[in-house]
Amino acid sequence: MHRSLIWILIILMSVALYLVFIWSPIEKVMGNVQKIFYFHVGSAWVAFLAFGVVFVYSILFLMKRKRSYDMIAGISAEIGVLFTAIVLTTGPIWGRSAWNTWWTWEPRLTTTFILFFLYLAYIFIRRMDGAWEKKARLAAVFGIISFIDVPIVFMAIRWWNSKLHPIVFGDAPNQSGGGIEGEMLVTLLFCLGVITLLYIVLLQKGIYIERTKLAVENVKKNIQEKLMK
């Protein structure tokens, strides 16, 4: 199952790259650089999705106290950090070429920036000392609180932004789907799908590793106890 998913992912990923670099037309104003946007938006979507998964499994954990729920939330947060990092690095590269500045405190970028720190905080809580039940419980509580926070952060930043800097650059292409061409839209949707699949594969892999780690630890503990007798 996992293996076949990987193969499907590789094939689809190549198709996605073909669509991005060869098939889809070059944007007239920005040129080639606009092609960053497909993976940039895809990563941003997965980053938010991953956070949503953390939220859902945090609630499930607090209700059912199953270790696997905690594991899924933890791995999902890790992958979330990865994709927020991608958004946060590709964003400025694009901004540099499109607006000639590395960073703007543009609402979506700023929100992603704070999202990044929320994820990191979540992972810091998971790295606390103590038994896993305690860490999982506290991390789950934080996962819920921070997820509620994200829309408020976005709203606050958008208001702040529109008050401080009037929008100089006009709407960036990812802010309104307005002028997007059909082929571009197809490519974008395809990329979204492929990156979501990538997220699922990474999640499976991460969970598999955590599970084996746990199993190995248990076996080791048993053997240790036997040897010490």
Add this chain to the structure above:
Amino acid sequence: MIKTVTLNKTIAEKTILNDINITVNQGETIGILGPNGAGKSTILKIIGGLMKPSFGHVMIDNIPVKENNLEIKKKIGFLAHNSYLYEHLSPVENLTFFGKLYQVNQLEYKVKELIREVGLQFFMNEPVRSFSRGMIQRLAIVRAIVHDPSILILDEPHTGLDQQASRILNELILKKKEQKTTILMVTHDLAQAIETCDRFILMKKGVIIDDFVLENKNVHQLKEIYLRQVG
């Protein structure tokens, strides 16, 4: 009175308690004995509501502890190894604070009465910070009984006490026993346990290995049983 039903507790994959079934009747005084890591304190913590069991539940007066939590907690007095007292507050302030949480009637009078009973009346307005271990423990005892609990849970109450404080503690426990208070005590000190307790539960590695009544106050007999069972 108190009934634990297949109580299990695991912390970080380690089994602390394994299928604990105890039934305690009103007015019984029980000493829970056993080596370190037997899970003695964990049972007390679960009954006292400080910890949640991984599986199983506790019934007090035929009510599962999960529901109606606050009413049941009012019946329990909990004395742990640590005093729970606030360093910067005086004995009167400490007891008044906890008394308020337990909604005790005629609090002011009661607090003074209790402080006198354990001989701290000369220090009742000094901050606890300056107290010796024995004085703190005396205050900790009255903190646990400020609301006249019908169940008294004592987790190693004699540790670190001088002789006089031990005597005061035992007197208090015996007085509570006369008032038909149910008492559960975890201790290492067999001599102190026999002073106050009638029934004994021996534990080892999270299971109960013996449960017997011994009313003749014979320490040697208790020691003999303990050594035979626990080793």
Add this chain to the structure above:
Amino acid sequence: MRDLIKSALAITWKDLYAEWRTKQVFSTMLIFSGLVIVTFSFAFDPTNNTIRAVIPGMIWVITIFAGILGLNRSFISEQYNDSLHGLIVSPIDPSSIYFGKFLSNFIIVLFVQMITIPLLFILFDYKMNGNILLFLLVLFLGSAGFICVGTFLAALSANSRSSEMLLPIILFPVISPIVIAAVQSTRILLIDVEEIESLFSWISLMAGYDLLFFVFCFFLFEFIMEV
């Protein structure tokens, strides 16, 4: 519900009384705020007219950094003698611990603000000419939101051995909306009075944030209090 508020007030009273006895947290927060103000005077030339522009930011930087000192203490101090366990075994709702701690932290922060903000105005020669009542409302709502989440996360981080380091890391991202809203509305009140109509949307954002997080923290608190 009445019992809940009663026991919460008992906890608040106990905390404030212990603080009144020692004045440890309060004096540390004040001295720290003073030092921050002095550092600001080095960073921004106090004789320059542009200093007005950074005053709203200063107010909130002082509040938040000084506040974190107090928040860190508020649950660590309960660990001495395990007194937090004493609260857990007593017949009170865990949420009343949260409510009580929230109140005591909030009151201490308000007292610190009552001293540091006038001091800031005096030292930077700022003449207040906005609406004082609105200014107080903004201070109230902003600090309430900050302390509301801060108390909750302080209880969470108190479970860690390195809680002093953990708390700022987990607290700042979560309170970023309230910081933005508080700084913006303070700026509007103190400097850009012509933008007054947007003040109300900021105030409603703060009020909404306070309410939402208070409710969530209130109900999630029992999960933090498990042992």
Add this chain to the structure above:
Amino acid sequence: MSYLFAAYMVIWILLSGYLVILGKRQQKINKEIEFIRELENTQ
């Protein structure tokens, strides 16, 4: 053009970085398993 190149490079580097981290975890587990096998053999 170079910006586009840089952006996709960054994406691949970050992704493969995460894969390396996962691989290391897997390796660590494999080592543990080996260690356990040895322990069992010595018994």
